[in-house]
Amino acid sequence: MFVSSTLRIPLVLLLIFFVTTVAFAAVHKEVIIEDNGKEMRVATFAGNVEELLKQEGIKLNPGDKVTPGLKENISEGSKIVISRGFDVNIILDEEEYKTVKTTEMKVKDILKNAGIKPGSNIIVKPSLNTVIKEEATIDVTRIITKEVVTKEEIPYETHKKRDGMLQKGKTRIVQKGARGIKELTYRVTVAKGKVIDRELVKVRVLKEPVPEIVAVGTQNTISRGGNRFRYKKVMDVIATAYTHTGSNTATGKRPGKGTVAVDPSVIPLGSRLYVEGYGFGVAQDVGSKIKGSKIDVFLESRNAALKWGRKRVKVYILE
Numbered sequence: 001m002f003v004s005s006t007l008r009i010p011l012v013l014l015l016i017f018f019v020t021t022v023a024f025a026a027v028h029k030e031v032i033i034e035d036n037g038k039e040m041r042v043a044t045f046a047g048n049v050e051e052l053l054k055q056e057g058i059k060l061n062p063g064d065k066v067t068p069g070l071k072e073n074i075s076e077g078s079k080i081v082i083s084r085g086f087d088v089n090i091i092l093d094e095e096e097y098k099t100v101k102t103t104e105m106k107v108k109d110i111l112k113n114a115g116i117k118p119g120s121n122i123i124v125k126p127s128l129n130t131v132i133k134e135e136a137t138i139d140v141t142r143i144i145t146k147e148v149v150t151k152e153e154i155p156y157e158t159h160k161k162r163d164g165m166l167q168k169g170k171t172r173i174v175q176k177g178a179r180g181i182k183e184l185t186y187r188v189t190v191a192k193g194k195v196i197d198r199e200l201v202k203v204r205v206l207k208e209p210v211p212e213i214v215a216v217g218t219q220n221t222i223s224r225g226g227n228r229f230r231y232k233k234v235m236d237v238i239a240t241a242y243t244h245t246g247s248n249t250a251t252g253k254r255p256g257k258g259t260v261a262v263d264p265s266v267i268p269l270g271s272r273l274y275v276e277g278y279g280f281g282v283a284q285d286v287g288s289k290i291k292g293s294k295i296d297v298f299l300e301s302r303n304a305a306l307k308w309g310r311k312r313v314k315v316y317i318l319e
Helices: 005-027 049-056 107-113 302-308
Strands: 029-035 038-044 063-066 079-083 085-091 095-102 122-125 135-153 158-167 171-175 181-193 194-207 212-219 221-224 227-242 259-262 273-277 281-285 294-298 311-318
Touching: 005 302, 029 049, 038 302, 049 079, 085 107, 095 107, 107 122, 135 194, 158 171, 227 273, 227 302, 281 294
Parallel strands: 029 079, 085 135, 158 212, 227 294, 259 281
Antiparallel strands: 029 038, 063 079, 085 095, 122 135, 135 181, 171 212, 181 194, 221 227, 227 311, 259 294, 273 281, 273 311
């Protein structure tokens, strides 16, 4: 088929126009940019997100996030969302840990990106699912559980046993007591450097205590001159001596051999006594210097009283 040259030129021009129009339509597009919540529509020839942002003079700062990614292609009607990072200050155990710039909104995601793994061993304020949209502070408290081992003494018991060979009122240590040792294991929970819980989980005895055994005297008789006498009480006292003063005793009797001056609050007047080194007597007198565990025995002469002097003796209060 023959086409004249005159007709050929307009056809070529028409073809060029068509191709150009199609190409223009293919690269020219209208897209939406949402920058931190604010939307704008732009016409662009950019092929991907990075080119588009460069074209529009939009800069990304550290911590900012763009969706889709910078290398992703764009087409007619594409929507590019820019989330601007904001500062979140993280306090760990009451000390400043770090400040992060983030676009994450949930507390748990912010912590995860900061290298803190949420779990049962931490307390977080605000709570993990709280949404944060602006600068804020997250307080993180680590709950640390550890075992602490201590040692304690175990007190010993005292066992008493009756001893008929020992005088009544007297005691004698048969076996000396010794404290034992035990090891205690506690499960201790610590938060912010303070113990918030302490639970005893194990006890191990390292050394058993040794009980103290004490013999308690029950013998209440003494033998003197072939005769045995029962007594109610035996005492260790300081004994001095006195002689005639020209006065009767506190009980109105004339003093003589066997008269003993006592403190009535300790040994009642009228009590029958046996004093070691002196013999039998009766509590019949008192004295201004006879107080507490002291007695004064009567002797017939001044020389005998001086010779007696001052001595520690046992006095038996007879039944």
